[in-house]
Amino acid sequence: MPSPAVNLWPRWLRITVVGIATAAVISGGWLTYHHFAKPVYLTVAAGSLDGEALSLISAISARLAASNAHTRLKVIDSLTSGRASELLASGKAELAVVRGDTGGLADARSILLLTHGVVLIMAPSTVSADSLGDLRDATIGVVGGPINRPTVDALKQVYQFDRAKVRFHDVAVKEGAAALSSGQVQALLAVVPLTENYLAKVRQFFQRSGAKGEAPKLIEIESAGAVANVAQYYESYDIPKGTLRGSPPIPADDLTSLRVSFFLVANKSVDADTITDLTQSLVDVRRDLLSQYPILAQAAAPSTDANALIPIHPGAATYYNGNQQSFLDKYDDKLYYGSLLIGSLISVILAAWRFVGSGAGSRSMLEPLYELGSEIKGAKSEAELEEIEKRVDDILKTELARNVSGDGPDEREMAALGLAAQRLQYLMSHRRTVLRKAPATREVAEAE
DSSP states (O other): OOOHHHHHSOHHHHHHHHHHHHHHHHHHHHHHHHHHHSOEEEEEEEOOTTSHHHHHHHHHHHHHHHTTOSEEEEEEEOSSHHHHHHHHHTTSOSEEEEETTOSOOTTEEEEEEEEEEEEEEEEETTOOOOBGGGOOSEEEEEETGGGGHHHHHHHHTTSOHHHHTEEEEEEOGGGHHHHHHTTSOSEEEEEEOSSHHHHHHHHHHHHHHOOSSSSEEEOBOTTHHHHHHHSTTEEEEEEOTTSSEETTEESSSOEEEEEEEEEEEEETTSOHHHHHHHHHHHHHHHHHHTTTOGGGGGOBOOOOOTTOSSOBOHHHHHHHTTOOOOHHHHTHHHHHHHHHHHHHHHHHHHHHHHHHHTTTOOSSTHHHHHHHHHHHHTOOSHHHHHHHHHHHHHHHHHHHHHHHHTOSOOHHHHHHHHHHHHHHHHHHHHHHHHHHHHHHHHHHHHHO
C-alpha cells in the first residue's frame, strides 16, 4: 500500500523523485565503472645509443593502447640506461629499461627480462692473440664509451692490463670502423644482444674499416667465471660456434665470454595489482610483436630467487607464479562490506522517508473513516452526527475526484471505501435511533 507521502504528493512530484533517484543510481554506477575501467598510465624511461630500446618500448606502448589494455605506458626518451635509472630513482618515471650493471637500482624491481647483452671483443684476424689474457701492447676501443665502463672495470679486477700494456679508449659507435682502420685501436669491445640486427652492425665495423685480414676474429674472455664472481651482474656465457659468420664459422668453436641482462623494471612503490596486470599484458603483447621485433624471442620471466641481481616485483611474481586472483577474490571484502553499506543506507532512507511522511497524512482514507466510526458511537446529538456525515461525504468526494484524475485509489481500495461508507451509514442510523429513544426512556423513568 502506498505511503502517506506518496498518496498526498502530486503525480508529477512522485515521477520527479523517482527520476532523480534513478539518475543518481545510474550516475553512481557509471562513475564506478569509469573508475575501474579508466586506463592506468605508467611512465617508462627507455634509451640506448642506437635507439632500439626506445623503439621497442614505443611499439609495446602502442600495442597496449590498441588492445585497450587497462595498464598502459607513457614513454620518455632517457638516451641511456644510466639516465633511465636516474629517472626511476628520482620518481620521474615508474618504469625503466635498464642494463643489469647500471648503478642506482636499489629501489628497482624487475618485471620482465628483455634480453641479454653479450660482451664481444673483436679484432682483425691478423691479431695473434686468441684470448684476452694473451693480448699485449694493444688498445681496445670501448664502443659506446660510458655505458660499457662497468664492463671494463669488471675485467680490470681479474686481468693485469697494466702489466700487459693493454689500454682502453672510448669510441663512439659511428667511429668504430675509422678507429680500426687508422690503427688508433687494435680491437673493439661492444656489448650487444646476439640478434641478426646487432650482429650485422658489428660486421660493418670491419667491412668499412679496410682492416687487414679477410674477417674479424673474436677474442675469448677465458676468465669469464672469475669476472662473474667479482662482478655479479655478469655471468659466464659461451658464444655459439658460427655466431658472427657461418662459413667459415666465426668463432670456429664455442667461445667463452660474458653477458649482462637488460630488464624492464618498476619502482618498488608501484602498486602490485597494477604490475600484475601490466605483466600479463606484456606477455600477450610479446607474442604480437615477435615477428616485428625478433629480440623479444629472448624475453623471459626474471629470476624469482631472493638473492637475484634485481629482485622481482611482487606484482610480477604473482603473475609468473600463477597466483592471480579473480575479480571476486580480489574484491570479495569490498563487495561484501559495500553490500552491507548499501543495505544500511537503504534502511536509513526508508526510515527517513517514513518518518517524514508520518505526519503528512494517513496511509489510506480508510483509516480516517474507521476513526469516524468511533466518533459516531460516541456522538451525543444528531447535530454531531450530521457534522460527521458531512466529513464522510467530503472524504468520499475527494477520493472520487482523485480517482477520476488517475491519482486516486485503485478499484480494490474504492470497493473498500464503499464498504466502509456503508458501515458508517449503518452506524449513524443506529446511533440516531438510540439518541431518539433516549428522551422517551428518560420520561418513562421520571413518571415512575
